Amino acid sequence: MNKRRHPLSVLYSVCIFLFLYAPIVVLIVFSFNESKSRGRWAGFSLRWYQELFENSTLMDALKTTLAVALISSAVAVIIGTAAALGLHYSKKRIRNLLMNITSLPMINADIVTGISLLLLFTFIGLKLGFVSLLLAHITFNIPYVILSVMPKLTQLDNNTFEAALDLGATPLQAFFKVMLPEISPGIVTGFILAFTMSIDDFVISFFTTGADVNTLSVAIYSMTRRGIKPEINALSTLMFITVLTLLIVVNVRSGRDVQKREKERR
């Protein structure tokens, strides 16, 4: 194979990365800008970081975002894991039908999903606010959990579960002691995916939340019309660095696990 790296391909990669990272760099750099302008540099300052923590709208939005993400992914994990179990053991026809329904929110445009849920909440007379927001997030999170857990169930050896039952375990004991440890990586992946999707969502939240409850995305969107305050740059810089640190920690740890497993195999 040709291992030589062509200078053109290096140049090309640099250009693509420049394109992808330019707006992010701009955002981070201008979060340290002394002035309010988003085009002119007026000197280094931590002013916007300080104002961020004093900004109750943004802080409330951050709390709502985290609360909705945590609760909705936890509920989605419970319903989704149970659903994956049930689907795994049900007849093929029922499974295919339900899987098709499950994939609908993933295929459909977010705007259509958001509007359909808005219509539902209006139809049943649920006031738009935290509860409707939460229900909407649970709805689009469950499919990610199901799709993460299902493959783990297919890999599972069915005999171990039956062996546990034969040895006198109750079905619940057998589930928690035998099955759950095996499928837990899928559940964790599902939870992380759901959490990420929930934090990242704008469109569905935009249609299903009320006037007094804001997620960060919704708060940012309403700000874009009046001009974004630099505090939000500070906040997203902090979030970006948090996520980056978390990802690096997770990657390093899982890399170490892989190495350990390989050593044990030898």
Next chain:
Amino acid sequence: MKKIKLALIPYSAYALIFIVAPILLIVLYSFQDTSGALTLDNYLRFFDFSDPVYLKVLWRSIRLAFISTVICLILGYPMAYILSKLSPRVRGTIAFLFILPMWMNFLLRTYSWMSLLERTGLINTFIGWINGFLPAAVQIPSLNIMYTQWAVVLGNVYNFLPFMILPIYTVLIKIDQSLIEAAQDLGASRGRVFRKVIFPLSLPGVVSGISMTFMPAVTTFVISRLLGGGQNALIGDTIENQFKVVGDWGFGSAMSVVLMILILITMGFIRRFESDKTGRSVLM
């Protein structure tokens, strides 16, 4: 084993209420006027060929999404190819660098382009600075695409390029190297190996990438709102407007139904060409 099936009941109920019922409600609303009486007017208004305002919006959405997808493919394929040629250790890290920007709120990333693209924005400041060194005859023209269709295309390409690169990359690294070596041994030139072996084998990734960029580009309303200004409204903007400003939910629902049918047809079409294990797993 019977009891395990009972675990399906809560989800079946949930799916019925929160997935099936809402879609049926959209269809129901699309056949109602503002007073709630049944009518076909919403659809007639959308498909009004004598005054095709809304058909033009739909056409603009499809056209801009198509242009964005083509640009993503042209930019993304070489990138995925370069990436796939790197050693496995390095390419994992670099692939990660493509996903990383997606962890920053996409509204903010898109908004950040406004600071770059504005008439007095950073790009034009930079061009002006370079022009200071150049003789008057070879001045670089300033970039004025803000609030045009091209700003929308740029926003789409920027937001969805990783969705094109990653599926293609995933397929490329799975190609059996012995096939490429066999072609080379049989005397094929490098270009011929690419055309006859590598490219055809990477097509499932290309199809995945196309569906993952085209779909969100057709239905977006944020990118067009932020970068396109008012005059480049897409179908997403028009639907949003009916629900949030005008309050004509019937008409908004009818447009949503049209959009939904369009998506389902396209997805059905794409799934025929798509192998099941492509880039989706990387992103989700």
